[in-house]
Amino acid sequence: MSEGELPGRPEAPGGTDFGRLEAALGEALLALGLGPQSAPGMRETPERTAKALDSFFSGLRTDPEVYLEETFPGGTGDPVVLRDIPLYSMCEHHLVPFVGRAHVGYVPDRRVLGLSEIAGVVEAYARRPQLQERLTAQVADLLFEPLGSKGSFVVIEAEQLCMTMRGAQKPGTLTVTRAARGVYAQDASLREEFTRLLGR
Numbered sequence: 001m002s003e004g005e006l007p008g009r010p011e012a013p014g015g016t017d018f019g020r021l022e023a024a025l026g027e028a029l030l031a032l033g034l035g036p037q038s039a040p041g042m043r044e045t046p047e048r049t050a051k052a053l054d055s056f057f058s059g060l061r062t063d064p065e066v067y068l069e070e071t072f073p074g075g076t077g078d079p080v081v082l083r084d085i086p087l088y089s090m091c092e093h094h095l096v097p098f099v100g101r102a103h104v105g106y107v108p109d110r111r112v113l114g115l116s117e118i119a120g121v122v123e124a125y126a127r128r129p130q131l132q133e134r135l136t137a138q139v140a141d142l143l144f145e146p147l148g149s150k151g152s153f154v155v156i157e158a159e160q161l162c163m164t165m166r167g168a169q170k171p172g173t174l175t176v177t178r179a180a181r182g183v184y185a186q187d188a189s190l191r192e193e194f195t196r197l198l199g200r
């Protein structure tokens with residue numbers, strides 16, 4: 001995996017600069033015409049929004065590879081598939097959420113990853129400014145060579161609120177992205193089995 005491709009490597013390694021962020025959010029509200037007189041209910045909003053953003057982007061401080069440390073011997077060559085992992089991420093173009101489900105499969109090669117670790121990998125990549133396509137590829141990449149599996153397959157179905165809220169698409173429209181690595185890239189029958197397991 002190329003770390004250089006990760007979005008939003010923090011420029012301040014110490015984490016979020018809350019003072020700066022709250023001041024900027026206060027300025028943004030003023031630019032929208034929302035000040036203490038016109039919007040008294042929003043007095044605490046810069047502080048609350050700064051905390052929310054820090055939480056939405058907490059993955060910037062998580063190295064997803066830490067989840068690969070908890071593996072145990074096993075794996076018979078049969079795929080392991082986790083479906084319907086809840087997914088919350090933020091589009092890096094508008095800082096608006098995209099929300100949906102991730103389905104993740106891999107074929108172990110004598111090394112099995114805990115199921116909660118798979119969900120942890122998805123979350124570590126999702127809690128950053130993201131693009132759905134890149135998120136899908138990053139999870140698939142990590143669960144292939146760094147994990148030492150025979151292959152991985154990731155399908156993400158998500159509603160891009162920056163599209164549906166602005167009326168470019170009907171609400172509820174799902175964007176589906178897929179990334180296949182290793183045996184999943186080579187073997188269509190493995191991908192078909194994965195789709196069957198999803199009940200689609």
Ligand SMILES: [Zn+2]
Pocket residue numbers: 091092093094095096162163
């Ligand atoms: Zn967007």
